[in-house]
Each structure stands twice: as structure tokens, then as C-alpha cells.
Amino acid sequence: MPRSTHYFRIENSVKTLRFFHFFLLSYFFAALCTLSPSTLAKDTGNTHSALQAITLRIDNDIFAGSDRGYSNGINVGFLSQTVDSFQDSRLPSGYRRLNHGLRWLQPKGWDQYNMVLTVGHGIFTPGDWHTRELVKEDRPYAGVLVAGVTYNGRNENRMQSTGLSLGMVGPSALGEELQKGVHKLLGSETFRGWDNQLRDEVVFRLSTQRLRRLQFNPTGDDWQQDLILRTGGSLGNLVTDLNIGAEWRFGPELPNNFGSAPQLPASENTAPTRHMDYSRRLKLHGFIVTNIRGVLYDVTLDGNTWKNSHSVTRESLMTDLGIGVAGSYEHWRFAFAHYFRSREFEQQQEPPRLGSFSxxxxF
Known part of the structure; x- marks a missing residue:
């Protein structure tokens, strides 16, 4: 390869990386600024913030005693107030402009609405972390960095969630740097095969979910139960799949939403609600959740869409079973789940396990 061509490719890669990181930082900063009380007061004259909640979810297989497969993930979300429409004056002007351009994506015909802006990062690694060589029988190394917007609409016991995610897979997602930094901080060994990771590729995903909540004893008994049913799917070169699942919750005073388990394919449990409970009493409940997915494409298993890369023989049907506990105290909510998963690809030696905390x- 001529030296000038080599430099040209390096320069273009650096420009792409810088542009993408600038995009994500701008997105993150805009989410903070447009949901601040000062911005909202300027827009609407209201002194209250348009921000209803900030959410954080951390996934890590270390919680389940391993370090392979979906090794680590983090997701930060900014949840708006519950409003009457996506052009409601209680939303900042920047959000209303975004919503105007994404009218085709938004649920319609519901009583209550809200929206969520998210930034997420995921790291995927094979089981053999010692070797620098390509592990052909195991999944590719991959880092994924995405930003997204999700729109939710609900009636009393039904909800629809639609979303759009845009991001990057490959070295520009900084999976190697983040994992090495965390392992160095913890004093643990680093994975050595990142030279074999997936190549840079812009990824997107369109998603939709339908949910229904069945309450077994909604009259306020000391012990309550409900069952949340959901169906949906996604389309894109990040993931293309169909899913069906259910969550059974049990305990005193269950929350008025559509699920407690982290890692739900329904926008981090961000159901619109107008009646918030900020009790000073600790409230706990348990849940068991299951999800079945028919997977048509997954870039972290199938490899790059437009470039040559390592891949594995993906399983078409995948199942999750999660068991956990969730609770609330004053303005705080939390949940932890332990997930058991079926094999994701034919060469996988053992089914993966994962812990997830949210x-x-x-406000």
C-alpha cells in the first residue's frame, strides 16, 4: 500500500472518531442543558424542571461470577415529565424541535406520554483473554457506543414504547480503552486480543414494544401481584429481532409502571405516570422475568455488515430468565437482577450469566 494512501486512511479514521465523540458529547450536554430548571423557566415560565428522573443501569458478568461474552454495559437516561403530547409546552424547546422531526416515530392515541434520551456503552469479549490471536470459535471482541431517544405512551394498563438508536461499533467506541482502564483500576489482568475487534461501523436500531399490565388484586391489599406481558422487536444493523416476554411481580405496594427488571426491552422501565410516591418508608418487591427472542441479526455476533470481520454462527432463538428484587425510598428507586441466558451462538461452551443493577x- 502506498504510504500516502495509508496516511489518508489514518487521517480519515481519526476525523471519524473525533466527529462521533463530539456528537455524543454534544448529545449528552444537550440532554442536561435542555432539561435544566433555568432552561425550562426561560421556555415556559415554569420554575420546575422538565426532568422527571435520571436513570443509570450497569450490566456486568462479574456480578454472576464470570468475565466473558457481554462483559460490561452502562446506560444513562434522562427521563422527561409526563405530558399530554410530545409538543407540550412543559418540554424544552430543543426537545419539541427534535420531536417535530421524529413525529413518524412517536406513539399516538394514548392518554399520557414521556420521552427518554439515553447514552449507552457495551463491551463484548471472548472467554480466552490470554491470547493475542484470533479466537475463531468464540465471539468477536467488540465495543458499542450508542445514543438514543425513546417515546412512551400509555393508558391505565397498556403502553407502547418506540425508539431510535444511533451509534458506532468498533475501535471508535473505545471498548478496549474503557475495559483496560477499569481492569487497571481494579488491579486485574487485561484482555489481550483487542487487535481482532470488529471494525468501525455506524449502527442504528429502530425498536417498538407493546405492554399490558394485569393486576391480580388492585384494591390495595398488603400483598399484591401483577403480570406484565410484552411483545415487540427491533430493526437495524445493530440488532434485528422479535421478542415476547413476561414479568411476574409480587410484594406490598407494587409501583404503577410496566416492569421492574433491569435490561427490559422497554426503555428502562420509564412508563409515564402522573402520581409519584416519595414515601420515606423502604418498599421492596420481588420479580421473575423471562424473554424469548428470535434474532435475525446481531452485529456483535454476525460481525460487520459492510466489511470483512470475525463472526460466529449465531443462534436464531435466545431466551433469558431473570430473578431479582426492586425497591424505592423517597426519591430513589433501584433494582438488581441475576440473568440466566441460553447459548447465543453454536460454538459457545456454556450458557452465559449476567448481573444487572439499575x-x-x-425529581
Whole structure:
């Protein structure tokens, strides 16, 4: 390869990386600024923030005693107030302009609405972390960095969630740097095969979910139960799949939403609600959740869409079973779940396990 061509490719890669990181930082900063009380007061004259909650979810297989497969993930979300429409004056002007351009994506015909802006990062690694060589029988190394917007609409016991995610897979997602930094901080060994990771590729995903809540004893008994049913799917070169699942919750005073388990394919449990409970009493409940997915494409298993890369033989049907506990205290909500998963690809030696923790701060 001529030296000039080599430099040209390096320069273009650096420009792409810088542009994408600038995009994500701008997105994150805009989410904070447009949901601040000062911005909302300027827009609407209201002194209250348009921000209803900030959400944080951390996934890590270390919680389940391993370090392979979906190794680590983090997701930060900014949840708006519950409003009457996506052009409601209680939303900042920047959000209303975004919503105007994404009218085709938004649920319609519901009583209550809200929206969520998210930034997420995921790291995927094979089981053999010692070797620098390509592990052909195991999944590719991959880092995924995405930003997204999700729109929710609900009636009393039904909800629709639609979303659009845009991001990057490959070295520009900084999976190698983030994992090495965390492992160095913890004093643990680093994975050595990142030279074999997926190549840079812009990824997107369109998603939709329908949910229904069945309450077994909604009259306020000391012990309550409900069952949340959901169906949906996604389309894109990040993931294309169909899913069906259910969550059974049990305990005193269950929350008025559509699920407690982290990692739900329904926008981090961000159901619109007008009646918030900020009790000073700790409230706990348990849940069991299951999800079945028919997977048509997953870039972290199938490899790059437009470039040559390592891949594995993906399983078409995948199942999750999660068991956990959730609770609330004053303005805080939290949940932890342990997930058991079926094999994701034919060469996988053992089914993966994963722990997921989520925390909310409501306003």
C-alpha cells in the first residue's frame, strides 16, 4: 500500500472518531442543558424542571461470577415529565424541535406520554483473554457506543414504547480503552486480543414494544401481584429481532409502571405516570422475568455488515430468565437482577450469566 494512501486512511479514521465523540458529547450536554430548571423557566415560565428522573443501569458478568461474552454495559437516561403530547409546552424547546422531526416515530392515541434520551456503552469479549490471536470459535471482541431517544405512551394498563438508536461499533467506541482502564483500576489482568475487534461501523436500531399490565388484586391489599406481558422487536444493523416476554411481580405496594427488571426491552422501565410516591418508608418487591427472542441479526455476533470481520454462527432463538428484587425510598428507586441466558451462538461452551443493577433519582 502506498504510504500516502495509508496516511489518508489514518487521517480519515481519526476525523471519524473525533466527529462521533463530539456528537455524543454534544448529545449528552444537550440532554442536561435542555432539561435544566433555568432552561425550562426561560421556555415556559415554569420554575420546575422538565426532568422527571435520571436513570443509570450497569450490566456486568462479574456480578454472576464470570468475565466473558457481554462483559460490561452502562446506560444513562434522562427521563422527561409526563405530558399530554410530545409538543407540550412543559418540554424544552430543543426537545419539541427534535420531536417535530421524529413525529413518524412517536406513539399516538394514548392518554399520557414521556420521552427518554439515553447514552449507552457495551463491551463484548471472548472467554480466552490470554491470547493475542484470533479466537475463531468464540465471539468477536467488540465495543458499542450508542445514543438514543425513546417515546412512551400509555393508558391505565397498556403502553407502547418506540425508539431510535444511533451509534458506532468498533475501535471508535473505545471498548478496549474503557475495559483496560477499569481492569487497571481494579488491579486485574487485561484482555489481550483487542487487535481482532470488529471494525468501525455506524449502527442504528429502530425498536417498538407493546405492554399490558394485569393486576391480580388492585384494591390495595398488603400483598399484591401483577403480570406484565410484552411483545415487540427491533430493526437495524445493530440488532434485528422479535421478542415476547413476561414479568411476574409480587410484594406490598407494587409501583404503577410496566416492569421492574433491569435490561427490559422497554426503555428502562420509564412508563409515564402522573402520581409519584416519595414515601420515606423502604418498599421492596420481588420479580421473575423471562424473554424469548428470535434474532435475525446481531452485529456483535454476525460481525460487520459492510466489511470483512470475525463472526460466529449465531443462534436464531435466545431466551433469558431473570430473578431479582426492586425497591424505592423517597426519591430513589433501584433494582438488581441475576440473568440466566441460553447459548447465543453454536460454538459457545456454556450458557452465559449476567448481573444487572439499575438506580433512579427522581425529581
Amino acid at each position: 438506580a433512579w433519582r427522581e
